[in-house]
Amino acid sequence: MDSTNQYEQTAKMLDPLFRGHSKIEHARQARRNKFYLRDEHVTLSHGSGGKATHNLIEGIFAPAFSNPLLDRLDDAAVFMTGNGHMALTTDTYVVNPLFFPGGDIGKLAVHGTINDLAMAGAQPLYLSAGFILEEGFSIADLRRIVASMATAAHNAGVAIVTGDTKVVQRGKADGVFINTAGVGIVRTSRVTGQDQLQPGDKILLSGPIGDHGIAIMLAREMLDLECEIQSDSAPLHMLVAALLEAAGEGIHCMKDPTRGGVATSLNEMALASEVAITLDERAIPVRSEVRGACELLGLDPLTIANEGKLLAIVAPEVADRALVAMRAHPLGEEAAIIGAVQATPASMVFLHTDIGGTRVLDMLVGDPLPRIC
Amino acid sequence: MKFVDEYRDSTLIHHLAEETARLSQGRSFKFMEVCGGHTHTIYKHGIEDILPANIDLVHGPGCPVCVLPMGRIDDAISIARTEGVIFTTFGDMMRVPGSQGSLLDARADGADVRFVYSPLDALKLARQHPDRQVVFFAIGFETTTPSTAVTLLRAQAENIQNFSVFCNHVNIIPAIKAILDSPDLRLDGFVGPGHVSMIIGMRPYTFIARDHHKPVVISGFEPLDIMQSVYMITKQISEGRAEVENQYTRVVRPEGNVRALQAMARTMELRPFFEWRGMGFITQSALKLRPEFADWDAELRFQVPGIRVADPKACQCGEVLKGVIKPWRCKVFGTACTPETPIGTCMVSSEGACAAYYNYGRFSLAAERAQSLI
Numbered sequence: 220m221d222s223t224n225q226y227e228q229t230a231k232m233l234d235p236l237f238r239g240h241s242k243i244e245h246a247r248q249a250r251r252n253k254f255y256l257r258d259e260h261v262t263l264s265h266g267s268g269g270k271a272t273h274n275l276i277e278g279i280f281a282p283a284f285s286n287p288l289l290d291r292l293d294d295a296a297v298f299m300t301g302n303g304h305m306a307l308t309t310d311t312y313v314v315n316p317l318f319f320p321g322g323d324i325g326k327l328a329v330h331g332t333i334n335d336l337a338m339a340g341a342q343p344l345y346l347s348a349g350f351i352l353e354e355g356f357s358i359a360d361l362r363r364i365v366a367s368m369a370t371a372a373h374n375a376g377v378a379i380v381t382g383d384t385k386v387v388q389r390g391k392a393d394g395v396f397i398n399t400a401g402v403g404i405v406r407t408s409r410v411t412g413q414d415q416l417q418p419g420d421k422i423l424l425s426g427p428i429g430d431h432g433i434a435i436m437l438a439r440e441m442l443d444l445e446c447e448i449q450s451d452s453a454p455l456h457m458l459v460a461a462l463l464e465a466a467g468e469g470i471h472c473m474k475d476p477t478r479g480g481v482a483t484s485l486n487e488m489a490l491a492s493e494v495a496i497t498l499d500e501r502a503i504p505v506r507s508e509v510r511g512a513c514e515l516l517g518l519d520p521l522t523i524a525n526e527g528k529l530l531a532i533v534a535p536e537v538a539d540r541a542l543v544a545m546r547a548h549p550l551g552e553e554a555a556i557i558g559a560v561q562a563t564p565a566s567m568v569f570l571h572t573d574i575g576g577t578r579v580l581d582m583l584v585g586d587p588l589p590r591i592c
Numbered sequence: 593m594k595f596v597d598e599y600r601d602s603t604l605i606h607h608l609a610e611e612t613a614r615l616s617q618g619r620s621f622k623f624m625e626v627c628g629g630h631t632h633t634i635y636k637h638g639i640e641d642i643l644p645a646n647i648d649l650v651h652g653p654g655c656p657v658c659v660l661p662m663g664r665i666d667d668a669i670s671i672a673r674t675e676g677v678i679f680t681t682f683g684d685m686m687r688v689p690g691s692q693g694s695l696l697d698a699r700a701d702g703a704d705v706r707f708v709y710s711p712l713d714a715l716k717l718a719r720q721h722p723d724r725q726v727v728f729f730a731i732g733f734e735t736t737t738p739s740t741a742v743t744l745l746r747a748q749a750e751n752i753q754n755f756s757v758f759c760n761h762v763n764i765i766p767a768i769k770a771i772l773d774s775p776d777l778r779l780d781g782f783v784g785p786g787h788v789s790m791i792i793g794m795r796p797y798t799f800i801a802r803d804h805h806k807p808v809v810i811s812g813f814e815p816l817d818i819m820q821s822v823y824m825i826t827k828q829i830s831e832g833r834a835e836v837e838n839q840y841t842r843v844v845r846p847e848g849n850v851r852a853l854q855a856m857a858r859t860m861e862l863r864p865f866f867e868w869r870g871m872g873f874i875t876q877s878a879l880k881l882r883p884e885f886a887d888w889d890a891e892l893r894f895q896v897p898g899i900r901v902a903d904p905k906a907c908q909c910g911e912v913l914k915g916v917i918k919p920w921r922c923k924v925f926g927t928a929c930t931p932e933t934p935i936g937t938c939m940v941s942s943e944g945a946c947a948a949y950y951n952y953g954r955f956s957l958a959a960e961r962a963q964s965l966i
Contacts (some may be wrong), residue, residue, distance in 0.1 A: 259697070264696070270932050274932070312809075379786065511596075573602070573637065575602050575606065575636050575641070576639055576641035576642055578952040579951070
């Protein structure tokens, strides 16, 4: 890639400025400090998947439940069993509306959990499904959602093997909430995870970003736009399998950039691995409809949720092979190398803008759109 | 994407930057971009990386969220907490801290606070909930004032009684006057606000050129717009001119939008004075509802405390808003004051200079440059 030089130049240019400037160094340190949760109430921002969610997890759950498996804060926990490594994950779905172009809450609940397992390099095997139903919810809609889950699970080759149902009074929930948990067998021998990034690594993205978040926004009729953007909800485990086949040991981290988008996912990696990441805005695929909607609403596609996209951080020597493998798969046809990892300035993400400037790319702050998954 | 990519043409932008550098050789200039929308674009696209080093952009007071004093936020929260009220606001306002928390905190605490994209959405809510009082938190410069005015006219025409407006609309011209009269700052020219000028036209800026001999170029919001405006200001200076010019001709008419101005004049009138965050009281700088619209005036319908609250001591929003200091020179920038736990308003809105600095981090060259200048 000819952009390698460009990335290195930026890193070289920025590093002394960061180290030399005490005020800025101070702010950078403050960002990395363990967070002390000051809020008195839970607000919707805590569910955004962005900085507030991060703070809630770091401030309450992580210290209380602390153990070596949890402390890595990856999408799924990977542990040793008699027959090798297993991955375990869980996720809860509260999307509003329940049905949207390209999917529904049921499909999302199956794909989301499959994807969390896939990101740990696991072949998903079994899922559980828990339902919280609101009194008065339409049985026809429930039937539709369950059928959609069954189809999604069947197509992905996983089985829903256990479940639970609770009903609450009218007004105590919003239609239906679904929790799914999943287990899978880990196929890689190498440890992947968001703390495994190495300077020199390349950032691969499997396709255009922002489709899911914008599709939900349009489905809520917040925008009177004449265009149909479909949610990208899809199971990524087969794409991951193809990637593992092609790049194997060279894969250092995989992540599906859901809530908080690509910006938040990459910031989490930069923090966990203590490296810098530089992206090239021009290399990042975004559909023009999504870009248009983002321009109108003042949103950044990099912070918008995806439900069927994969970020893979790979060693430079396997980057081209990994890209070819991704592009050969239907879910990765528009895959691109969008950036690279440097050693310093640690824990920061930068963006080369479309016009040739550079800016910091931070995690999502606040919540542009609650309850998207 | 059509009509966007054309205004982000890297080659043209770099060409204009070179021309600006040539015209300004051997001198250094400070231009203020008045509008928060410009500040946002400048950081989002990293324009300062491309500008010649001798041109310094200073961020002005044109961020509607940033200029609202704490007391008004407290008033808003007090209305929102009133029994039976649905309080509606633009998203940015939710997170602005008052002296006792933000609207977001009030909502988590049980108040019915909802965000809307337009005051007409608030009016729609009023129609849907005839048993509730719906209040719209009206903020913003001349850009957003006409939509509030039109909503008021419609509420009057339909005689919707359970709707009212908490009016905090402000005018940009008095704020620019206050900055020009302030001894703190030496400016060489202004990048004029595009959307405000779409309403008020070009004439109100004449005094800047005539009395203060500073060039004004009304600018659009894309990177190329801003770079061209900077070039046009530099060109004026190099030719010894000080005029009001219009770069944003695809949107701004010299006379403005007469119908919008009429709607504003029918519904609102000048307040004798209004407090601006960090800038103090500025005479005739804000609007309130006319007596004919008293029935829709939330300040008359509800008990508002109306207490003036001093800004937190550590917060230097005032200096930032006037362009006296760069955001990162504020004592609490990036440490106690961050977008998720803002102390000052400038850290809340994406148009606020501090949030733009923090989020998009023009830490690098700007920091170095600012240090060598100050």
